[in-house]
Amino acid sequence: MTCKYELYEPAWCPGCGNYMIRTALKMALEELEIKPHEVVIVSGIGQAAKMPHYISVNGFNGLHGRAIPPAIGVKMANKELHVIVESGDGDTYGEGGNHFIHGIRRNIDIAHFVHNNQIYGLTKGQASPTTAMGQITTLQFDGVKVEPLNPLALALTMGAGFVARGFSGDIPHLVALMKEAIKYKGYALVDILQPCVVWNRVNTFSWYKNRVYHLPESYDYTNKEEAMKKALEFGDRIPIGVIYKEEKETYLDRFDFIKNGPPLVDVELNPLDAEKLLEEFR
Amino acid sequence: MDYTILVGGAAGQGLDTFANIMEKIIKRCGYHVFTYRDYMSRVRGGHNFVQIRFSDKEIYSFKDKLDLILALNKESYILHKERLKADGVIISHEELDEERHIKLPIDEIKKKIKNHKVLNTVGMGVILKYFGLPLNTGREVLESVIRKKYIEDNIIALTEGYNLIESKYELPVEKDEKIIINGNNALALGAIAAGCKLYCGYPMTPSTSLLTYISSKSNEMGIVVDQVEDEIAALNMALGASYAGVRAMTASSGGGFALMVEALSFAGILEVPIVIVNAQRVGPATGMATRTEQSDLRFVIHAGHGEFPRMVIALRDPEDAFYQTARAFNIADKYQIPVIILTDLYLADYSKTIKPFDYNRISIKRYIDREVKGKYKKYEITDSGISKRIIPGKIEGQIVIGDSHEHDEYGHITEDPDLRTEMVLKRMRKLEGLKEELEEPWLIGDKEPEYLIVCWGSTYGAVKEAVDRLNEEGISVGALVFGDIWPFPTKQLMNIGEKAKAIIDVEQNATAQLDSIIREETPFEADYKILKFNGRPFNGDEVYNRIKSIFNEK
């Protein structure tokens, strides 16, 4: 069996940044030599979240905002699977904000690729939690009146061990980031800037292109204070790359029987094994 | 013989521990025990009480009349003295203006015991002696359940209590082969026996004790227990785990179940097996957190947008809780549907002596395929509506796509009108098979009764005692007690309902929800309704009295 991934015809708009993200994802998985049946992509609802339908992997296309809980469930059930969450900015930081925060606290081994187009694409252009203050949208006629959420800074304060930013317009860089995130033992957040050519007329391809810059070789991604500065840098210049990385114990390593045992899905079930529990009721 | 002991006090006075030990001591003396717990939703203060009833015959409910009150405070005496039998006794350290009072010389006893936290154990000694039960059994139980450093003080307290009074009864000791267990622990044991490997939940009374119990067995049994951020996460997480091949369960009470509703609908279209427990309490909204009700029946039957098959099983007693929960996992796996287990606060908390569970009766059937020909179709359209199930990652070259959109046979999004129609019909066809294996309600009392009682879930015990008493009086009464309740099994009811003179509906809700289902699914309807929704459970006495008053009115 090869590690080649098939692609299926997407329903995305021509020119959408999602195409690039999919290309990068396919390259990352192939270069890591992971077989399609060993990967599960879990997603919510939105343009980004359609990913599992467009590439030949196991897919769990769940509810809007609810990608992280089932992804955790999948990984707990079978630690051998590579679990990837693909979701939009609305999906992750809006509807699913609570799961995002608490998912980080667990540090379970999942790579999370957020397609951040700073807009609700699928539902036609309403503000997302990352849309800039004042931006006019199809719903916010006099401009957005709430402050945007900074996902990287939030992830850092929650103690995330892998925090990165990518850009859909820089595929080689994105492939490298994705590979690193997939290999990382723990929860890895990659916030991927992605133009939505239809609904976000502010954060266009060139808007991002003119601002993003690679973090220099000399950048120390183990320094949390520096990382926080980089996470907060979102204006004329936007750094891309691994902003913060640290080795941490993962969630499943805290369960001895998972750490040292077979994947839960492979455990033989026998009711008689549980009979001993009756003793305390005698 | 049939005696009831009431122990009353404030929250924080150790009633729960007292009851857990006392009921076990009496059980070990060979008796049938039924312990009813009445708690307020507070951590300190207020008034809580526990009623421990015991008999040499099997008992199914609690009693109104009391033989002994152990009052840990004065309020317990004032609130319950009316229910004390004329020849009953009240034990308390308080000053009470009461002939039946045995005063505990607490100051003297305090001098003899270092740790004053064990003073309740003095009461245990008094109770044992009062009934003429052996001190030794008390000692044995204490030694087996109390932490080592507290054992000595407890034994002193027990013995002090034992030596305080003369016995009123000399009850014999019989061989004990039973267990004593409450509904939630029995449910948890059923889930564990069935091989549940992931349990996630968010604390909410009365489901919390499931979470706590399973968590306490997590390492021993290799079960992941996750206290999730909310109930939305709970069901979605359990679905992810089930998709990946393990048996998973989540539980909450009505409010938390409400948060799961979107994911319940998702489970319907995802076609991944799942077991969800709704341990009902008083609603709407926060309602009364520590009070019981059966008002979520209609809710769980209809919860979820769109149309999809599901099964609802109502638990009737702790024994039923064990076997039905284990069965729920097999049904969920077979049909790849959500199975909802309905229990309630009363059943969750009351404990009862029963035969130890027979683990040989539990079978685990997964319905998982280890190979497929051609490209796997998660949603293959079949006559039974059931598609082959494979586990992601287990067959090289095969992928599994689960989807919340309407989808084609592979799981990819579709808006095709014909395919959509086919998919709805495929899912709904599962009900045909499911209906064939429904369990008919239990029929108790007269097999061809003139008066037919219908009830469901935890009211079983109260109805059973009422029916037995009425039958003894020569009244032709029988009851159908529904466990499987959705899809609604109609065979028994169709047979018996036809011949009955009148149908009496007994439910713990205001709107007679079972009766409304009967009207929907059969030609019958209840002639009389015995409803209760004040947050307190029915007991046998009350159901008996209310049925009698129907007869008297006529």
Ligand SMILES: Cc1ncc(C[n+]2csc(CCOP(=O)(O)OP(=O)(O)O)c2C)c(N)n1
């Ligand atoms: C519970 C629920 N609320 C709302 C929706 C409608 N909805 C679907 S996707 C979406 C927002 C999508 O935005 P984002 O997550 O940023 O994804 P994008 O389409 O931009 O990739 C909304 C509001 C839904 N499907 N479910």
Ligand code: SF4
């Ligand atoms: S609406 Fe925007 S995000 Fe969605 S496919 Fe079109 S361009 Fe992409």
Ligand SMILES: [Mg+2]
């Ligand atoms: Mg978006």
